[in-house]
Amino acid sequence: MTDSPPNTKEQIIMVAERLFAEHGFDGTTLRNVVSEAGVNLAAVSYHFGSKEDLYRAVVAKYARPVVDQELYLLSELQKGLEPISVEGILTALIKPSLVILSQHADSHLVTAQFMGRCRTEPEPIQSIANEEYDAASQAFLDVLQRILPDQSRSQLSWKLDLVIAALIRVLTEAGKPFALLKSNSSSDIEETTQQLVRFLSPGMRS
Amino acid sequence: MTDSPPNTKEQIIMVAERLFAEHGFDGTTLRNVVSEAGVNLAAVSYHFGSKEDLYRAVVAKYARPVVDQELYLLSELQKGLEPISVEGILTALIKPSLVILSQHADSHLVTAQFMGRCRTEPEPIQSIANEEYDAASQAFLDVLQRILPDQSRSQLSWKLDLVIAALIRVLTEAGKPFALLKSNSSSDIEETTQQLVRFLSPGMRS
DNA sequence: GTCTATAATTCGATAGAC
DNA sequence: GTCTATCGAATTATAGAC
Numbered sequence: 001m002t003d004s005p006p007n008t009k010e011q012i013i014m015v016a017e018r019l020f021a022e023h024g025f026d027g028t029t030l031r032n033v034v035s036e037a038g039v040n041l042a043a044v045s046y047h048f049g050s051k052e053d054l055y056r057a058v059v060a061k062y063a064r065p066v067v068d069q070e071l072y073l074l075s076e077l078q079k080g081l082e083p084i085s086v087e088g089i090l091t092a093l094i095k096p097s098l099v100i101l102s103q104h105a106d107s108h109l110v111t112a113q114f115m116g117r118c119r120t121e122p123e124p125i126q127s128i129a130n131e132e133y134d135a136a137s138q139a140f141l142d143v144l145q146r147i148l149p150d151q152s153r154s155q156l157s158w159k160l161d162l163v164i165a166a167l168i169r170v171l172t173e174a175g176k177p178f179a180l181l182k183s184n185s186s187s188d189i190e191e192t193t194q195q196l197v198r199f200l201s202p203g204m205r206s
Numbered sequence: 207m208t209d210s211p212p213n214t215k216e217q218i219i220m221v222a223e224r225l226f227a228e229h230g231f232d233g234t235t236l237r238n239v240v241s242e243a244g245v246n247l248a249a250v251s252y253h254f255g256s257k258e259d260l261y262r263a264v265v266a267k268y269a270r271p272v273v274d275q276e277l278y279l280l281s282e283l284q285k286g287l288e289p290i291s292v293e294g295i296l297t298a299l300i301k302p303s304l305v306i307l308s309q310h311a312d313s314h315l316v317t318a319q320f321m322g323r324c325r326t327e328p329e330p331i332q333s334i335a336n337e338e339y340d341a342a343s344q345a346f347l348d349v350l351q352r353i354l355p356d357q358s359r360s361q362l363s364w365k366l367d368l369v370i371a372a373l374i375r376v377l378t379e380a381g382k383p384f385a386l387l388k389s390n391s392s393s394d395i396e397e398t399t400q401q402l403v404r405f406l407s408p409g410m411r412s
Numbered sequence: 413g414t415c416t417a418t419a420a421t422t423c424g425a426t427a428g429a430c
Numbered sequence: 431g432t433c434t435a436t437c438g439a440a441t442t443a444t445a446g447a448c
Contacts, residue, residue, distance in 0.1 A: 029423065
């Protein structure tokens with residue numbers, strides 16, 4: 001875990017994450033990115049290719065690990081002996097997005113806001129992040145269908161969609177006055193996860 | 207209810223609503239608007255002033271009536287003799303957004319998508335719509351606090367926020383394959399409202 | 413009110429020197 | 431890898447004729 005000084009490529013990704021989070025894809029200019037990053041404009045083309053490729057790199061760095069963790073927790077849940085609960089599934093879905101924040105302590109709010117923002121972008125930009133998340137959504141929908149066989153798949157699908165919408169909102173609003181998620185301490189993340197799960201689980205059972 | 211032929215100003219607003227809904231504020235150019243509307247570029251400046259002023263006009267036309275209806279339903283609820291229920295409050299909050307769709311029968315999906323999109327825009331554009339909605343949110347929060355005195359105001363605040371996030375998602379996703387809201391028939395709107403209320407009410411009570 | 417023409421910027425991307 | 435310089439295209443907004 002050596003803290004190597006950020007090279008040009010990393011510096012660009014870090015600044016781009018913040019500007020994409022605050023102003024969206026269209027509202028962020030490469031000139032703003034390189035200006036705040038203290039690097040040359042041509043460095044973006046050299047290291048990434050295009051603005052969209054830079055965006056993909058930011059998604060890959062900050063969103064992809066969250067999906068991997070979600071799928072891991074879901075598989076662990078299925079390996080267990082106890083029956084799977086709605087609360088367990090929602091926890092596996094929600095927790096990784098919140099836990100990841102404690103790993104980037106200094107920029108945790110920015111990461112949260114980017115993860116929310118990238119899922120509210122207009123098309124075709126939103127699809128860049130959605131392609132990462134869709135596999136996980138399908139897996140969670142399958143498990144939900146197994147433990148809630150009385151509900152139709154389309155019903156479970158829009159319910160899961162609303163759960164994700166709530167999570168996205170929590171991420172986007174992170175840090176604002178009345179936000180649910182205010183700190184990145186482990187205890188606070190644990191508690192925020194539980195509050196979200198408790199709010200959403202009853203409706204899931206219908 | 208005469209169907210007067212759309213003049214230039216109305217034509218611009220109608221096309222702008224759709225493009226803002228699909229591509230967001232930054233992703234929509236005035237040239238795209240006037241091109242699809244079949245009017246001259248300078249007409250935007252003449253009738254509205256600036257791109258942001260055009261956006262305000264679209265919000266005023268499609269979002270403001272929804273807020274007015276929400277506040278009206280909430281006041282009617284408080285005039286009634288029966289005790290106010292969580293379901294009643296959430297219905298007053300959710301129904302107007304859905305009902306308005308049956309009034310613009312031909313463009314109902316576009317209106318839904320715009321009402322959702324305008325609340326996920328990056329700042330400072332999002333504030334344009336939020337200023338319309340904030341008064342209503344405060345009023346709903348006050349009533350919720352009265353009938354749920356055991357929960358802290360900050361807790362009720364983020365719960366209400368998640369309810370609104372779910373509503374925004376339903377609007378944004380209207381018309382897509384697995385969307386909750388698929389039609390603009392009165393019966394479907396009634397049923398969609400009930401499903402949303404039933405999904406969200408239990409968590410509201412904690 | 414509607415139009416043409418254009419001002420004044422800004423954008424993403426790249427060629428080419430070092 | 432990093433830089434300067436710039437191309438070509440696109441943007442909002444407006445001046446001014448009709």
